[in-house]
Amino acid sequence: MDELKIALVGCGMIGKQHIDRIQNRIKGATVVAVCDVFEAGAKAAAEIAGPGTKVYTDSAEAINDPDVNAVVVTTPGQFHKIPILQAIAAGKPVFTEKPLTNTAAECKEIVDAEMASGKHLVQVGFMRRYDRGYNQVKELIDDGKFGAPMILKCTHRADGVAEDYTTAMAVTDTAIHEIDVLPWLINDEWDEVQCIMPKTSSKAHAGLKDPQVMIMKTKTGIVTMLEVNVNCGFGYDINCEVVCENGVINLPCPSFPTVRFANNVSTKIEDNWILRFMDSYDVEIQDWVDHALKGETGGSSAWDGYVASITADALVASQTSGKAEKVVTGGTPDFYKK
Ligand SMILES: NC(=O)c1ccc[n+]([C@@H]2O[C@H](COP(=O)([O-])OP(=O)(O)OC[C@H]3O[C@@H](n4cnc5c(N)ncnc54)[C@H](O)[C@@H]3O)[C@@H](O)[C@H]2O)c1
Numbered sequence: 600m601d602e603l604k605i606a607l608v609g610c611g612m613i614g615k616q617h618i619d620r621i622q623n624r625i626k627g628a629t630v631v632a633v634c635d636v637f638e639a640g641a642k643a644a645a646e647i648a649g650p651g652t653k654v655y656t657d658s659a660e661a662i663n664d665p666d667v668n669a670v671v672v673t674t675p676g677q678f679h680k681i682p683i684l685q686a687i688a689a690g691k692p693v694f695t696e697k698p699l700t701n702t703a704a705e706c707k708e709i710v711d712a713e714m715a716s717g718k719h720l721v722q723v724g725f726m727r728r729y730d731r732g733y734n735q736v737k738e739l740i741d742d743g744k745f746g747a748p749m750i751l752k753c754t755h756r757a758d759g760v761a762e763d764y765t766t767a768m769a770v771t772d773t774a775i776h777e778i779d780v781l782p783w784l785i786n787d788e789w790d791e792v793q794c795i796m797p798k799t800s801s802k803a804h805a806g807l808k809d810p811q812v813m814i815m816k817t818k819t820g821i822v823t824m825l826e827v828n829v830n831c832g833f834g835y836d837i838n839c840e841v842v843c844e845n846g847v848i849n850l851p852c853p854s855f856p857t858v859r860f861a862n863n864v865s866t867k868i869e870d871n872w873i874l875r876f877m878d879s880y881d882v883e884i885q886d887w888v889d890h891a892l893k894g895e896t897g898g899s900s901a902w903d904g905y906v907a908s909i910t911a912d913a914l915v916a917s918q919t920s921g922k923a924e925k926v927v928t929g930g931t932p933d934f935y936k937k
Pocket residue numbers: 608609610611612613614634635636637640656658673674675676678696697698724725726772872876
């Protein structure tokens with residue numbers, strides 16, 4: 600294969616961004632077909648992709664088009680499973696946005712199908728593994744001079760959320776990023792996780808518990824305290840402080856000038872995830888393309904996506920039990936050992 604000819608399934612917000620990214624900033628890949636259950640949405644996406652782009656409303660038809668040799672899935676999480684399984688059945692590499700799917704049971708079906716195919720075909724869009732700041736922190740941890748990490752203090756704050764955002768989504772849609780990236784960062788695995796509900800913000804819509812505090816402990820005993828706070832009202836504020844034996848490492852934020860003005864010292868906070876992680880998405884998709892052209896996958900595997908969902912299910916269970924819940928994965932199959 601010398602070029603990926605992609606069918607993109609799910610032409611919403613991030614789907615359209617990935618089309619623009621692939622057509623204009625990524626080498627070695629072109630979107631040749633787009634698919635959305637709403638034909639008008641697919642047609643609008645085809646306009647972005649350019650003349651000659653095929654338009655589908657059925658993912659099986661798009662994925663099995665003989666001109667298509669790779670797939671990008673950008674439907675909402677609860678609709679990821681079917682197009683991913685269709686891509687695996689067709690033997691075509693597939694990049695899916697996070698989460699792999701919304702439940703661990705569905706993720707297991709994908710893992711089983713990929714192992715049965717005998718080929719590594721699935722990459723999950725946990726883009727923080729490609730973020731420059733997280734990579735700089737990882738290099739410092741791996742260097743060893745800071746000693747072992749012991750405590751991680753993280754925030755995942757957003758300006759606000761839509762009315763259909765649920766209490767469980769604080770885990771499955773939002774904290775899922777930290778659930779994936781932190782074990783990669785500190786070379787460890789989750790052991791048990793707990794969700795604690797502080798006083799709910801008056802800005803949270805009816806029925807939503809926000810903020811939430813997630814306490815997550817790894818197998819070697821490192822403890823993470825994660826604040827998920829999606830109605831903070833002041834911007835998209837991602838922080839990660841790693842307290843090690845000999846020092847403390849702070850995730851660098853994208854650089855904005857610090858200004859002194861009107862008796863204040865201040866720095867801008869990014870408005871949203873699109874702007875905060877813009878560069879990471881480009882690096883991530885290019886890395887997927889480069890790997891897929893060689894018959895490989897990079898970044899997060901289907902197994903990583905499955906483990907993230909098992910962890911998310913445990914945290915969601917803790918939202919009601921209030922107790923620490925064990926994360927039980929059964930061990931990495933040889934197929935996924937790196
Ligand atoms: N990595 C990130 O930071 C990041 C950011 C935003 C969204 N996401 C993820 O991207 C995915 C999409 O999010 P979004 O905000 O773009 O959603 P969206 O609702 O804007 O778009 C989803 C689109 O998929 C279409 N669709 C639904 N079911 C379909 C099916 N079976 N076949 C074809 N099309 C179908 C819908 O009609 C819609 O146009 C989600 O999994 C989300 O978690 C990731």
